[in-house]
Amino acid sequence: MSRLDSFIRRMTSQKTLLEFLVDKVNEVDGPILELGLGNGRTYDHLREIYPNKEIFVFDFAMDCHPSCAPDAHHMILGNIRDTLVFCGPRIGAKASFAHIDIGSADPTNDLATASWLAPSIDAHMAVGGIILCALELNLPNYETLKKPDGIHRGRYHIYRKTSEA
Numbered sequence: 001m002s003r004l005d006s007f008i009r010r011m012t013s014q015k016t017l018l019e020f021l022v023d024k025v026n027e028v029d030g031p032i033l034e035l036g037l038g039n040g041r042t043y044d045h046l047r048e049i050y051p052n053k054e055i056f057v058f059d060f061a062m063d064c065h066p067s068c069a070p071d072a073h074h075m076i077l078g079n080i081r082d083t084l085v086f087c088g089p090r091i092g093a094k095a096s097f098a099h100i101d102i103g104s105a106d107p108t109n110d111l112a113t114a115s116w117l118a119p120s121i122d123a124h125m126a127v128g129g130i131i132l133c134a135l136e137l138n139l140p141n142y143e144t145l146k147k148p149d150g151i152h153r154g155r156y157h158i159y160r161k162t163s164e165a
């Protein structure tokens with residue numbers, strides 16, 4: 001598969017999955033956490049499909065298209081490994097949805113990220129809240145939700161919190 005085809009497949013999967021989860025996420029109160037602003041594509045889509053939810057965005061820096069820049073209160077700058085632990089007072093409530101797009105091309109780095117990320121994101125999720133992540137996370141107090149048809153099996157994971165740990 002060419003890199004162009006692979007890119008198109010990844011973007012299509014992201015859009016399909018984000019839209020697939022809207023009704024389930026809207027059943028739960030709480031803000032949305034977008035981990036990895038990048039150039040703001042998925043953040044911009046989240047704004048469109050969740051007009052009534054507050055969205056907090058995390059990244060090392062704000063380096064997105066100018067039309068997708070979050071305001072200062074909703075843009076949490078720094079290493080997510082540090083900022084996620086301390087974001088509670090700022091986000092004000094447990095989250096209904098976390099979209100996590102911070103994978104790398106290196107499997108060892110991804111394993112290290114998944115190990116600090118799982119307990120840290122769990123601390124900010126409401127019961128019933130949903131995590132969509134390209135990394136596999138060890139979250140014993142979550143169920144795994146089935147993905148819609150056409151999504152590559154190992155590529156994305158959907159977790160719903162069933163209880164506090």
Ligand SMILES: C[S@@+](CC[C@H](N)C(=O)[O-])C[C@H]1O[C@@H](n2cnc3c(N)ncnc32)[C@H](O)[C@@H]1O
Pocket residue numbers: 035036037038039040041042043058059060061078079080081101102103
């Ligand atoms: C693939 S991009 C996100 C793309 C975005 N979803 C979009 O649609 O444009 C991943 C982003 O995660 C950020 N990132 C990865 N690891 C991070 C960390 N530990 N702390 C802060 N930001 C991180 C990178 O800086 C990068 O901007």
